[in-house]
Amino acid sequence: MIAPQRQPATETIVPVALGERAYDIVIGRDTIETLGARIKALRPGARVAILTDENVARAHLDNVTAILTASGIEATPIVVAPGEGSKSYKNFETVCEAIIAARIERNDLVVALGGGVIGDLAGFAAASVRRGLDFVQVPTSLLAMVDSSVGGKTGINSRHGKNLIGAFHQPILVIADTAVLDTLPEREFRAGYAEVAKYGLLGDADFFTWLETNWRDVYAGGAAREHAIAVSCRAKAAIVARDERETGDRALLNLGHTFGHAFEAGAGYSQRLLHGEAVALGCVLAFEFSERQGLLGGNSVSRVRAHLAEAGLPTKINDVQGGVPDVDRLMELIAQDKKVKRGKLTFILVRGVGQAFVANDVDPAAIRAFLAEKRGS
Numbered sequence: 046m047i048a049p050q051r052q053p054a055t056e057t058i059v060p061v062a063l064g065e066r067a068y069d070i071v072i073g074r075d076t077i078e079t080l081g082a083r084i085k086a087l088r089p090g091a092r093v094a095i096l097t098d099e100n101v102a103r104a105h106l107d108n109v110t111a112i113l114t115a116s117g118i119e120a121t122p123i124v125v126a127p128g129e130g131s132k133s134y135k136n137f138e139t140v141c142e143a144i145i146a147a148r149i150e151r152n153d154l155v156v157a158l159g160g161g162v163i164g165d166l167a168g169f170a171a172a173s174v175r176r177g178l179d180f181v182q183v184p185t186s187l188l189a190m191v192d193s194s195v196g197g198k199t200g201i202n203s204r205h206g207k208n209l210i211g212a213f214h215q216p217i218l219v220i221a222d223t224a225v226l227d228t229l230p231e232r233e234f235r236a237g238y239a240e241v242a243k244y245g246l247l248g249d250a251d252f253f254t255w256l257e258t259n260w261r262d263v264y265a266g267g268a269a270r271e272h273a274i275a276v277s278c279r280a281k282a283a284i285v286a287r288d289e290r291e292t293g294d295r296a297l298l299n300l301g302h303t304f305g306h307a308f309e310a311g312a313g314y315s316q317r318l319l320h321g322e323a324v325a326l327g328c329v330l331a332f333e334f335s336e337r338q339g340l341l342g343g344n345s346v347s348r349v350r351a352h353l354a355e356a357g358l359p360t361k362i363n364d365v366q367g368g369v370p371d372v373d374r375l376m377e378l379i380a381q382d383k384k385v386k387r388g389k390l391t392f393i394l395v396r397g398v399g400q401a402f403v404a405n406d407v408d409p410a411a412i413r414a415f416l417a418e419k420r421g422s
């Protein structure tokens with residue numbers, strides 16, 4: 046029986062149906078209050094290491110520690126610098142050593158308290174220390190709530206490209222407390238919205254239409270925001286449940302990412318271009334490229350561009366602070382994408398809004414010419 050300290054007003058539970066690796070995503074205001082009780086119910090007697098970053102620690106670490114302490118759970122905090130640069134070999138070592146030093150053992154847990162950077166880093170450390178520790182995701186950014194905390198992709202970046210070192214390692218629980226978003230900077234919220242819109246673009250035209258009408262309410266908070274988070278989590282959970290390790294249509298979740306990841310790497314994994322911003326731009330380019338390939342007509346491209354731009358996201362290469370690398374470097378980065386097989390490029394292309402598909406063997410010359418035109422070189 047789970048007895049939370051303070052009962053959240055409403056909570057939505059989205060199950061991720063992965064057999065013996067199944068878990069719940071618990072969504073709603075104040076759901077973080079249930080963290081201690083839920084951990085106790087899932088892993089009685091476990092101690093935890095909480096990985097977080099400096100910004101999230103300032104806003105939420107004391108509260109989370111108090112919630113765990115109230116349930117009799119001993120917690121050791123590990124705090125890293127904020128930002129994409131923290132998904133590095135150096136931090137991976139620091140975090141693994143800190144988990145080991147805290148004597149987190151196989152019956153214990155790692156808690157990822159933060160955005161996608163913390164979730165990816167904590168998950169990879171948990172997958173690796175003592176050959177695998179369980180972990181809990183407590184996402185604190187919109188992006189982490191709708192995407193990175195779900196599905197078990199964990200990892201760090203390489204100079205050759207994004208997320209090239211990592212593991213599939215599912216969390217045992219995800220607690221997405223929407224109240225935590227009250228402290229999230231606006232630019233970060235907008236970046237997370239790109240991944241929300243992605244679900245509409247890749248497979249749910251009605252959701253995209255709903256977002257076109259209701260996005261301001263999603264930004265404002267309240268019921269529309271919780272609805273958008275729940276729809277996104279349901280979409281991701283369904284895809285992950287049928288293709289956990291991306292042997293098939295999980296790749297749809299990569300819409301916009303092949304272009305986007307190359308731009309992020311090109312920006313040195315810096316604040317010049319956030320992941321969600323790169324995804325927004327990448328989605329527009331995926332629609333434009335698909336149109337160029339004769340795959341879609343009508344007003345889809347202008348619709349997608351207009352919506353993402355009005356939501357405050359970059360939609361043109363010129364929107365990237367400091368620009369993007371030259372085409373040779375972009376093609377080098379794209380060649381390292383994890384979807385590449387024997388040198389053949391895979392892109393997620395579209396036949397319309399909500400109609401994405403996995404295109405294998407996309408002509409590199411066509412991508413190169415398209416990028417050269419788009420960056421004006």
Ligand SMILES: NC(=O)c1ccc[n+]([C@@H]2O[C@H](COP(=O)([O-])OP(=O)(O)OC[C@H]3O[C@@H](n4cnc5c(N)ncnc54)[C@H](O)[C@@H]3O)[C@@H](O)[C@H]2O)c1
Nearest residue numbers: 100127128160161162185186188192193198225228229320
């Ligand atoms: N594993 C996956 O399936 C998956 C999916 C999507 C993205 N990702 C990864 O996620 C990362 C991006 O995640 P992100 O956008 O959350 O970035 P992030 O983790 O850098 O967090 C964004 C920023 O907001 C701050 N922050 C987070 N929550 C806050 C809060 N509640 N209050 C105040 N500040 C807060 C952080 O300190 C950081 O500065 C990328 O590395 C991307 O590759 C992974």
Ligand SMILES: O=C(O)C(=O)C[C@@H](O)[C@H](O)[C@H](O)COP(=O)(O)O
Nearest residue numbers: 192196198207208295298299302383
């Ligand atoms: O969960 C997935 O699968 C995704 O592709 C979600 C993406 O939003 C996310 O950015 C993911 O980390 C990208 O995966 P990668 O395999 O291209 O690194």
Ligand SMILES: [Zn+2]
Nearest residue numbers: 240302320324
């Ligand atoms: Zn992403």
